[in-house]
Amino acid sequence: MRMPEMARMLGVSRSVVYNIIACSDILKTIEFDGRRRVTKKSFYEWYASQDRYHIVSEQAPETVKEEDNRSIETYRRAVQDRDGHTKNIGNNAYLTVKEAALLAGINPATVHKWIKKGKIEAVQSSKTVRIPRQAFENWLQSRKKEDQYGINC
Numbered sequence: 001m002r003m004p005e006m007a008r009m010l011g012v013s014r015s016v017v018y019n020i021i022a023c024s025d026i027l028k029t030i031e032f033d034g035r036r037r038v039t040k041k042s043f044y045e046w047y048a049s050q051d052r053y054h055i056v057s058e059q060a061p062e063t064v065k066e067e068d069n070r071s072i073e074t075y076r077r078a079v080q081d082r083d084g085h086t087k088n089i090g091n092n093a094y095l096t097v098k099e100a101a102l103l104a105g106i107n108p109a110t111v112h113k114w115i116k117k118g119k120i121e122a123v124q125s126s127k128t129v130r131i132p133r134q135a136f137e138n139w140l141q142s143r144k145k146e147d148q149y150g151i152n153c
Helices: 003-010 014-023 040-049 070-083 097-104 108-116 133-148
Strands: 029-032 035-038 123-125 128-132
Touching: 003 014, 003 035, 035 040, 070 097, 097 108, 097 128, 097 133, 108 128, 128 133
Parallel strands: none
Antiparallel strands: 029 035, 123 128
16 A cells, blocks of 8 residues: 555555554555555554544555457456555556557567557657557558558558
8 A cells, every 4th residue: 555545545645655654563564566555454444443543435446447449458457456545547538558569469669669560659758658548549440441451561
């Protein structure tokens, strides 16, 4: 569980969460992707052992929305289960490189090559690369038509 998640659940600031963690022998933290997380098991053990803080929001984390492509939906659910959030997956408008590769049935390295060669459009923010889904799907369709008619540019 991320610190902001814990803060939202308890209706407190993150600094209060960090103080709770520092003062608690029950709360266990782990390092995941270079970030500190509280294990859910230890959170609920801690919560049951105290009476000062109360859960004000049982808001569940975002869930993966229904997806037409089964391989992308399966991938997104696996990433959400692994990470506990949906920040590292695409959406209806944008795909991750891995999702684009699944959609095209190729290796993610090939998607990176296509981006580098300017064959497909991509948006980069920091280290995150997103591919406009509609443009990518249209490009894939035009590529399939080229292959079908023996046109190779």
